[in-house]
Every structure is written in structure tokens, then in C-alpha cells.
Amino acid sequence: MEKYDVIVVGGGPGGLAAACAARKAGAQRVLVLERDSRAGGILNQCIHDGFGLIRYKQTLAGPEYATRAIQEALDCGVEIKCGTMVVDMSAQRQVTAVGPDGLHIYEAGAVVLATGCRERTRGAVMIPGTRPAGVFTAGVVQNFVNIRNIMIGKKVVILGSGDIGLIMARRLTLEGAKVLAVVELMQNSGGLQRNIQQCLYDFNIPLYTGHTVSNIVGKRNLSAVEISRVDENNKPIPGSGWTVECDALVLSVGLIPENEVAKAAGVKLDPRSNGTVTDDYMQTSVPGVFSCGNSHAVMDLVDFVSAQGEIAGKNAAAFCSGGQMEQWVLSRLSEPAKGLPEPDALNCILCPNGCRLRYEADGSISGNKCKRGIEYARQERTDPVRTLTLTVRTQDGRLIPARTVEPISQAKLMEAVAALQRITLPDRDYVCGEVLVEDLMGAKVVATANIPAQHP
Amino acid sequence: MNEQFDVLVVGAGAVGCAIARELSRSQLRIGVVDKGCDVAAGASGRNSAVVHAGFNNKPGTLMAELCVEGNENFEALCAELDVPYKKTGKLLVAFDEAEMETLEKLLRQGEENGCKGLRMVDHAAVQKLAPNVGGFGGLYSPNTAIFDPFLYTVALAENAVYNGARFFLNNRVVAVKKDGDLFAVTTSQGVFKTRVLVNAAGMFSDKISAMVGVDEYHIYPCRGEYLILDKIANDYLTIPVYPAPTKGNSGLGIHLTPTIHGNLLVGPNAEHINDHLDYGTVSKTQDELFAAAQKLLPALQRKDVIGAFAGTRPKLASPEEGGFRDFVIKEEPSVPNFINLVGIESPGMTASMPIAKRVSAMVQGILQPAPNPDFCGKHKNIIRFAEQTPERKAELIAQDPDYGEVICRCQQITKKEICQAIENPLGVKTISGIKYRAWPTTGRCQGGYCLTRIVEILEKEYGVRVEDVAYRDEGSELFAGRVK
Numbered sequence: 030m031e032k033y034d035v036i037v038v039g040g041g042p043g044g045l046a047a048a049c050a051a052r053k054a055g056a057q058r059v060l061v062l063e064r065d066s067r068a069g070g071i072l073n074q075c076i077h078d079g080f081g082l083i084r085y086k087q088t089l090a091g092p093e094y095a096t097r098a099i100q101e102a103l104d105c106g107v108e109i110k111c112g113t114m115v116v117d118m119s120a121q122r123q124v125t126a127v128g129p130d131g132l133h134i135y136e137a138g139a140v141v142l143a144t145g146c147r148e149r150t151r152g153a154v155m156i157p158g159t160r161p162a163g164v165f166t167a168g169v170v171q172n173f174v175n176i177r178n179i180m181i182g183k184k185v186v187i188l189g190s191g192d193i194g195l196i197m198a199r200r201l202t203l204e205g206a207k208v209l210a211v212v213e214l215m216q217n218s219g220g221l222q223r224n225i226q227q228c229l230y231d232f233n234i235p236l237y238t239g240h241t242v243s244n245i246v247g248k249r250n251l252s253a254v255e256i257s258r259v260d261e262n263n264k265p266i267p268g269s270g271w272t273v274e275c276d277a278l279v280l281s282v283g284l285i286p287e288n289e290v291a292k293a294a295g296v297k298l299d300p301r302s303n304g305t306v307t308d309d310y311m312q313t314s315v316p317g318v319f320s321c322g323n324s325h326a327v328m329d330l331v332d333f334v335s336a337q338g339e340i341a342g343k344n345a346a347a348f349c350s351g352g353q354m355e356q357w358v359l360s361r362l363s364e365p366a367k368g369l370p371e372p373d374a375l376n377c378i379l380c381p382n383g384c385r386l387r388y389e390a391d392g393s394i395s396g397n398k399c400k401r402g403i404e405y406a407r408q409e410r411t412d413p414v415r416t417l418t419l420t421v422r423t424q425d426g427r428l429i430p431a432r433t434v435e436p437i438s439q440a441k442l443m444e445a446v447a448a449l450q451r452i453t454l455p456d457r458d459y460v461c462g463e464v465l466v467e468d469l470m471g472a473k474v475v476a477t478a479n480i481p482a483q484h485p
Numbered sequence: 486m487n488e489q490f491d492v493l494v495v496g497a498g499a500v501g502c503a504i505a506r507e508l509s510r511s512q513l514r515i516g517v518v519d520k521g522c523d524v525a526a527g528a529s530g531r532n533s534a535v536v537h538a539g540f541n542n543k544p545g546t547l548m549a550e551l552c553v554e555g556n557e558n559f560e561a562l563c564a565e566l567d568v569p570y571k572k573t574g575k576l577l578v579a580f581d582e583a584e585m586e587t588l589e590k591l592l593r594q595g596e597e598n599g600c601k602g603l604r605m606v607d608h609a610a611v612q613k614l615a616p617n618v619g620g621f622g623g624l625y626s627p628n629t630a631i632f633d634p635f636l637y638t639v640a641l642a643e644n645a646v647y648n649g650a651r652f653f654l655n656n657r658v659v660a661v662k663k664d665g666d667l668f669a670v671t672t673s674q675g676v677f678k679t680r681v682l683v684n685a686a687g688m689f690s691d692k693i694s695a696m697v698g699v700d701e702y703h704i705y706p707c708r709g710e711y712l713i714l715d716k717i718a719n720d721y722l723t724i725p726v727y728p729a730p731t732k733g734n735s736g737l738g739i740h741l742t743p744t745i746h747g748n749l750l751v752g753p754n755a756e757h758i759n760d761h762l763d764y765g766t767v768s769k770t771q772d773e774l775f776a777a778a779q780k781l782l783p784a785l786q787r788k789d790v791i792g793a794f795a796g797t798r799p800k801l802a803s804p805e806e807g808g809f810r811d812f813v814i815k816e817e818p819s820v821p822n823f824i825n826l827v828g829i830e831s832p833g834m835t836a837s838m839p840i841a842k843r844v845s846a847m848v849q850g851i852l853q854p855a856p857n858p859d860f861c862g863k864h865k866n867i868i869r870f871a872e873q874t875p876e877r878k879a880e881l882i883a884q885d886p887d888y889g890e891v892i893c894r895c896q897q898i899t900k901k902e903i904c905q906a907i908e909n910p911l912g913v914k915t916i917s918g919i920k921y922r923a924w925p926t927t928g929r930c931q932g933g934y935c936l937t938r939i940v941e942i943l944e945k946e947y948g949v950r951v952e953d954v955a956y957r958d959e960g961s962e963l964f965a966g967r968v969k
């Protein structure tokens with residue numbers, strides 16, 4: 030049996046930050062167990078940008094953020110073991126994991142659970158109708174499209190206008206699908222304003238708030254969905270529906286903390302959310318077992334996940350050494366604005382302040398804390414620019430996630446995508462930050478992840 | 486296809502597969518055709534998966550006789566075929582005196598049918614058997630059991646194949662002609678000639694019968710919808726719980742059934758529909774199911790629901806008539822060598838092997854074949870990694886590292902099991918085929934984690950093109966192709 034001071038279950042941003050902090054707080058041997066073939070968690074498939082504004086003061090693509098988090102952990106002396114899934118854990122912190130190299134039983138001074146979340150499914154929201162192929166959850170679509178180079182449909186309806194639904198609307202549009210509707214049960218979208226602007230409005234994708242998908246049609250393959258207005262109990266109003274022909278329905282209807290391992294160890298879970306119940310120090314009901322990130326409570330911003338991971342990791346180390354623990358305090362001050370954008374108002378996205386800018390009748394702009402805000406508001410009115418995130422194909426069919434370094438004109442996005450579509454990269458290793466294309470409509474395109482060459 | 490068979494079975498449900506497997510005890514050329522891309526594509530893959538005891542059926546009927554016989558032998562059969570089976574017993578709960586009386590009548594009927602061990606229980610005993618269930622008192626049946634209906638059907642088919650039977654999937658029967666002493670059966674892919682023809686076509690058994698010239702049957706499709714609850718639901722209940730039956734009901738009432746995998750099924754309702762294959766689910770029914778389930782088990786929560794499905798019952802009783810009509814199992818006097826099975830609704834899974842034995846006896850009478858000296862009735866299922874001890878797990882990974890790669894996170898199903906499911910002897914390579922055999926995509930994430938990985942295995946290790954990855958039948962391809 031191998032012994033570690035701190036074992037972290039899950040190598041997403043929460044787990045990586047926890048491991049790093051545990052080392053910094055004096056834990057000698059710290060091990061991260063990750064079931065996927067690489068660390069980084071859900072971020073590996075979130076190739077869009079918008080991550081890290083608070084933590085790194087710049088907007089990164091998901092894989093870039095993950096690459097940094099992994100590097101930081103390695104630099105701190107954390108051991109990361111991938112391809113290894115924790116299948117059991119006892120309240121005495123004995124951790125059982127399996128991987129192709131065997132079954133491992135570890136003993137840990139303290140454990141941090143950072144196992145992330147899973148998606149709610151069609152069954153959970155009980156959408157009636159047939160059960161054809163073509164109904165997917167958004168995270169699965171993101172994985173297929175961004176990592177596995179598989180397209181899920183050509184005419185798409187998306188249910189749920191949270192950030193993931195919005196992001197997928199843009200991703201699928203950029204990859205040539207027609208997104209016919211984004212349907213939202215609530216009267217307002219829960220997504221970030223900037224995502225509503227950049228993912229829907231930029232591409233003229235209609236958003237139906239206060240509506241739902243009330244029926245699924247098609248015996249073998251999806252042929253259509255029915256969209257209906259909902260009443261005050263969120264039930265479809267009979268007769269209000271219309272039919273939209275489509276070949277894919279993408280569900281973005283919520284995330285549920287993933288806590289199989291916690292459950293095995295007897296950690297108390299919140300019966301409503303399925304998240305772990307912790308004290309102010311991120312310690313669960315089982316002494317020496319800590320929890321952070323989406324498996325504790327689903328968070329909008331990865332920056333908060335990392336911050337919380339640090340507290341959990343630090344306290345796990347303190348548990349081992351008998352040192353002082355630190356309380357977790359969430360500062361929500363810098364959270365960006367959510368919901369439908371207001372006319373004549375705009376949230377500046379250039380820094381975490383997120384000032385609410387207003388176009389005044391006389392053409393001036395108010396609400397900005399610094400000059401950059403004025404520039405931003407002007408640009409948005411005249412010729413908005415966007416960072417383009419997407420993938421570039423290699424000869425052997427791998428996808429390298431990438432983004433433009435300089436923003437490009439919103440009006441020219443589709444043109445830029447078409448130009449990139451024609452490019453095929455040679456088969457070799459790619460490293461995060463390297464330039465893939467020198468000049469795409471005036472912008473450099475860089476890789477946003479380390480992608481090793483395929484070895485036959 | 487222009488081959489000749491001694492016996493051709495139409496329909497690869499539990500009944501057709503049991504027949505093929507029983508017949509393979511004899512030296513016969515056996516063929517099974519089915520329009521589906523896999524076995525258990527009809528009612529056999531869409532039911533409550535309960536091994537009934539036999540008290541629900543009218544004394545003197547084939548249903549009663551074959552159900553009791555099937556129940557008695559089911560455990561041994563599942564052991565032989567390595568199919569998950571659990572004798573849970575079953576509880577019928579009454580909410581008032583009148584329902585208690587109904588249950589007492591049921592008990593007497595059961596005893597007449599030969600069911601053993603039935604007894605009335607009071608409220609305290611109900612609480613002991615099913616601590617979370619409401620109700621006044623009930624009827625307890627100790628011999629009712631649950632099992633895996635997919636693996637059961639698959640095991641019968643694979644064992645039949647092992648013993649020489651041949652399966653022709655994706656073959657829809659469109660016409661049958663008499664050709665001298667033979668039947669010429671035309672399918673969507675060719676013509677099959679056979680000496681004896683067995684109709685085990687479930688929902689379409691009336692149509693196949695009519696093709697042969699026996700047009701006196703009419704099947705009324707009667708849909709039953711279910712909700713599937715998460716495994717936590719199993720904390721509530723370990724025994725199937727049914728309400729007291731009501732007169733004229735086309736089913737057995739909406740009940741709660743733990744599955745062999747630890748989920749809980751709620752359903753089915755009984756709704757007469759026009760389309761034989763309409764497996765759609767309806768919002769109103771889903772609400773009804775949930776309400777009925779909550780009556781039996783007040784602790785249930787909406788968030789426990791992870792999925793839904795529906796099946797259709799092939800009923801001979803019309804909607805006006807209601808209730809049940811007996812199984813038809815006979816060699817049609819007007820068409821010698823044509824064995825007709827019509828109206829095989831519940832308890833058709835339980836009775837499938839006794840039905841097969843009856844059919845086999847008829848075939849013996851007609852063809853008088855020699856016994857198959859090589860017959861072996863034992864079947865081995867895929868080893869379930871999750872169910873092994875840690876020591877055994879370590880051994881398995883040492884033998885084959887694919888056991889160390891977990892593909893389905895909710896249920897700990899490994900790559901090895903997925904690969905074995907893909908390499909099945911029937912040659913089925915669909916997602917649903919893998920699902921039935923190894924059980925991925927059925928956990929609480931419903932494929933959220935494993936689907937992408939299964940597709941990768943199909944692509945990289947079995948050379949299936951992305952465009953051809955199908956959920957189920959042809960036409961259910963999942964993807965539009967490559968992104969770029």
C-alpha cells in the first residue's frame with residue numbers, strides 16, 4: 030500500500046489548484062488521480078475563451094487555463110497520475126483506483142475530492158416523445174465536436190440558454206451547422222450577457238425565453254421537435270407549440286455535482302443539489318476529507334473553482350500537519366453580468382471590474398471606470414471585434430484547439446473560419462502558445478493546448 | 486439468400502430465441518429472421534422484467550399453466566445461461582378492505598394455478614418487506630423474481646448460435662408462399678425456404694399469420710410507459726410492489742419494480758394506440774406514473790427520474806373487451822407445418838421457455854429429428870468487472886490491461902467488457918447492442934461520459950466509420966460525419 034500526505038481525486042482546475050496549494054503548505058507527497066488520459070478536466074473541451082480574467086487578469090481559452098494549472102502543479106512538485114479512476118474510498122481515507130497498470134490501493138493523510146460534475150439528461154427533465162438518435166447533452170456535443178472531430182448534426186435546436194448552451198450555439202454555427210433556435214424555460218437567460226451577445230446575437234440565432242421543447246419526433250433519427258410557450262408553472266401551454274424540423278437536439282439543462290467517490294466514503298451530500306456538505310474550511314462530514322469545485326457546488330467561473338481548490342488543498346495539508354486552516358470566502362464582486370443585454374447598455378468585458386456602460390442620448394458613454402471602456406463601447410457600436418476560437422485539423426485527423434491573438438472584425442468571422450477550414454497542419458507535436466497561422470485576416474492564430482503527435 | 490431450413494422462426498424476441506435454442510437440441514437446420522438489427526428489439530426489450538408467479542392468470546389457461554411452469558424453472562435456466570436473476574418476491578398492496586378482498590381472491594386463484602407460498606400479510610408485515618411503502622395490508626408472493634431481459638434473450642440466441650442455429654437480422658418478412666412441401670419466406674433481403682415455419686413475431690404475429698393464409702387474428706397494440714429511476718431509488722425498495730388489480734385493466738396496474746441493475750422502474754400504464762411501434766412517451770402519462778408511484782412509495786422524488794421508455798403489448802383482447810385473452814400456441818390445422826404463436830403478451834417472458842418446449846414438441850412430431858450430440862446448454866456471459874473482489878480485479882487487469890480502463894463511470898464498466906460486447910456472435914455493432922450486452926449508457930449520466938469513448942473504440946479498434954455508427958436500426962445513425 031502506497032502512502033501519500035494528500036491525495037486529490039480529479040485533475041481538473043479544482044484538483045490541480047488544491048494539489049499545488051497542499052504542496053505549498055508543506056505536504057510532502059501529493060498525488061492527483063485523474064481518470065482521463067490527461068489532466069485539465071472539463072476545460073480541455075472548452076476551447077472557447079473567457080477563462081482566467083480574475084485569476085490571470087487575461088482571457089484565456091479553456092485548454093490554455095488547464096495547461097497553466099497543470100504546469101503550476103508540476104512545478105510545485107505534485108505527482109499527477111492520469112488514466113486512473115478512483116473506484117472506492119473509505120472513511121479512513123484508503124483510496125482504491127484502477128488503471129491499465131493495475132489496481133492501486135493508497136493511504137492518504139488527507140483527501141481532496143474534486144470530481145467535477147455531470148450533465149442533467151433528457152430523462153431528468155422528462156421531455157416526452159420518441160427516443161430517436163440525435164438527442165445529445167451539450168457537454169457530449171462539445172467533446173465530440175472539439176476533441177473527437179465528429180459532427181452531431183446540421184440543423185440544431187438547443188434547449189437551455191446557460192453558458193454551455195450559448196457557447197455550443199456558436200461552436201456549431203462556426204462549424205457549419207444551422208442553429209435554428211435556442212429555447213429557454215425561464216423568462217430570462219442564466220447565461221452571461223457577453224455570451225448572449227457573442228454567441229447568439231452575433232449570428233442572428235433566435236432565443237425563445239419562456240419556452241420549452243414539448244415533444245420529440247422521429248422514430249429512428251430525430252426529425253423534429255415541438256417548441257411551446259410555458260405557463261407560470263413552467264408547463265407547456267397546449268396549443269402554443271410549433272414544429273421545427275431538425276436533426277439534432279442539444280440539451281443544456283443543468284449540471285449535477287459528481288460524487289460517487291464521496292458517497293462511497295460516507296461523505297454527507299446535499300439531498301437537493303447532490304453537492305458535498307462542507308464546513309467553512311471545505312472539510313466534509315468525514316474528517317480529513319475535503320471537497321472543492323463543481324463536485325461541491327457547480328460554479329460559473331473556473332477562477333472561483335481554482336481559488337476554492339487552493340483553500341481545500343491548503344487545509345488538507347494543515348489537517349495532516351495539525352496546522353492552521355483557512356476559511357473559504359467567495360467574493361462575488363467581480364462576477365460578470367448575466368441575462369439578456371439591455372438596449373443601450375453594455376458590460377465592459379476587458380477587465381474583472383465589468384463596468385456597466387451606457388450609451389447616452391448625446392452619443393457619449395458613461396459608467397466606465399477607465400478610458401478603455403469608452404474605446405470598447407465605441408468599437409462595439411461601430412465595428413465590433415471578437416477573439417475567434419476554434420480548432421485546426423492535422424493531416425492525421427487530430428484537432429488542435431486554437432484562437433486568434435488579435436481580435437478580428439465580427440463581420441468577418443465566417444470568412445475567417447472558411448479560410449482556416451482550408452488549412453491542414455502537419456502531423457507533429459503541438460505546444461500551447463505556438464503560432465499555427467501567421468496571418469488570418471490580419472491576426473495570428475496560436476494553439477491553446479499541448480497536443481502530442483499520435484504514435485502508431 | 487436461397488437456403489433451405491428445417492425450421493425457420495420469424496421473430497428474435499425471447500420466445501423466438503428460446504425456440505431456436507430448444508430446437509438446437511436436435512439435429513435441425515434452424516434459422517431465425519428478425520426485422521430488427523438485434524434480438525430483443527420488440528416487447529422482450531421493453532417490459533417490467535418480472536418472473537411472474539402465475540396468480541394473475543385465469544385457472545385453466547395456457548397463460549396460467551406456462552407461467553407457473555416458467556417460474557419454477559427460471560432460476561435454473563438463468564444459472565445455465567449465466568443471466569442475472571434474483572428471487573425478490575413480490576408484494577401487492579391494498580389500500581382498503583375491498584382491495585384486501587380482491588387480493589384474497591387472487592391468492593385463491595394462484596393456489597388453484599399451483600403457485601406456492603402465497604400468503605396474505607398485514608400492515609406490519611408489509612412494512613417489514615418494504616419499509617417505505619404505504620398501504621393497509623397485502624399479498625406476498627415469495628417466488629416472484631427479477632432478471633435481465635436483454636441478457637436473457639441475448640444468451641438464448643447466442644447459445645442457439647453456439648449449437649448451430651443461424652440468425653438473420655435486418656430481415657423483415659414481407660411475404661410467405663407455399664412452395665410444394667416448403668414455405669418460401671420472402672424478407673427484405675432474400676428468400677428463405679423452410680419445412681416448418683414458426684411465427685413468433687409478437688406485435689406483427691397477426692400479419693405473419695395472415696401472410697400464410699390464417700387471417701382470423703387481430704392484434705391490438707397497447708402501450709405501456711415507464712419511468713426509470715436512479716440507483717439511489719434502490720435504497721427505498723428491494724422488492725417489486727404492485728397495486729391490487731382492477732377489473733378489465735389491460736395491464737397489472739402501475740407498479741414499482743427494482744431492476745436487476747439496481748434501478749427502479751415505475752409503470753407501465755395501459756393505453757390502446759393505433760401504431761404498433763409507437764414507443765413515444767407522453768407528458769400526461771409521465772405525470773400519472775409519477776403520481777401512482779408516489780402513492781405506493783411516498784418518499785420518491787422527481788429528481789430520481791433518469792429516463793423513460795415504452796413498450797407495446799400484443800393484445801388479442803380488443804379495447805372494448807379489456808383484460809386478457811389466452812396465448813394462442815398451435816400448429817394451424819388449415820396450414821400443416823405452420824406453428825402459430827399469437828397474443829404472447831405478459832407473462833410471455835416468464836413463459837418463454839415453456840412455450841419453446843411446446844413448440845419443440847410439435848416440431849419433433851412433424852420432423853422427428855435425431856438429437857444433436859454436440860448440444861451444450863451452458864452459456865458464459867461477459868465478466869462484470871464492477872462485481873469482482875479487489876483481488877480478482879487486480880488479476881483481471883494483470884491478464885488484460887483493458888480491464889483497467891473504465892469506460893462507463895457510473896457503473897464501472899471497462900473497455901474489456903465493451904470490446905467483448907462489440908465482438909458478440911450475432912455481429913451486432915450498434916450502440917444499443919453494446920448497451921444491452923455490457924450495460925453502458927444506462928447509468929445516471931445516460932451516456933454523458935461513456936458515449937464518446939465507445940464511439941472512439943468502435944472507430945479506432947473496429948474500423949467502423951463515424952457516419953455508420955448507429956444507435957439502433959438502420960436510419961438511426963448518430964452523426965453527420967467529420968467536423969473537418
Ligand SMILES: Cc1cc2nc3c(=O)[nH]c(=O)nc-3n(C[C@H](O)[C@H](O)[C@H](O)COP(=O)(O)OP(=O)(O)OC[C@H]3O[C@@H](n4cnc5c(N)ncnc54)[C@H](O)[C@@H]3O)c2cc1C
Nearest residue numbers: 039041042043063064070071114115144145322323330331
Ligand atoms: C461545458 C462547460 C463549459 C464551461 N464554460 C466556462 C467558461 O466559459 N468560463 C468559465 O470560467 N467557466 C466555465 N465552465 C466552468 C468551469 O470550467 C468549471 O467550473 C471547472 O472546470 C470545474 O472544475 P473542477 O475541477 O471542479 O471540475 P472538472 O473540470 O470537471 O474536473 C473534474 C475532474 O475529475 C476527474 N474525476 C472525476 N471522478 C474521478 C474519479 N473517480 N477518479 C479520477 N478522476 C475523476 C474528471 O475526469 C475531471 O478531470 C464551464 C463548465 C462546463 C461543464
Ligand SMILES: Cc1cc2nc3c(=O)[nH]c(=O)nc-3n(C[C@H](O)[C@H](O)[C@H](O)COP(=O)(O)OP(=O)(O)OC[C@H]3O[C@@H](n4cnc5c(N)ncnc54)[C@H](O)[C@@H]3O)c2cc1C
Nearest residue numbers: 496498500520527528529532535658687709830833834835
Ligand atoms: C409493458 C410490458 C410489460 C411486460 N412485463 C412483463 C413481465 O414483467 N414479465 C413477463 O413475463 N412478461 C412481461 N411482458 C410480456 C413480454 O414482454 C412479452 O410477452 C414477450 O416479450 C414476448 O416475446 P416475443 O418473443 O413473443 O415477442 P417480441 O419480443 O415482441 O418479439 C417479436 C419479434 O418479431 C419481430 N418481427 C415482427 N414482425 C416481423 C417481420 N415482419 N419480420 C421479421 N421480424 C418481425 C420483431 O422485430 C420482434 O423482435 C410485458 C410486456 C409489455 C409490453
Ligand code: SF4
Nearest residue numbers: 377380383384399402
Ligand atoms: S471600463 Fe475599464 S475598469 Fe471598467 S471594466 Fe472596462 S476596462 Fe475594466
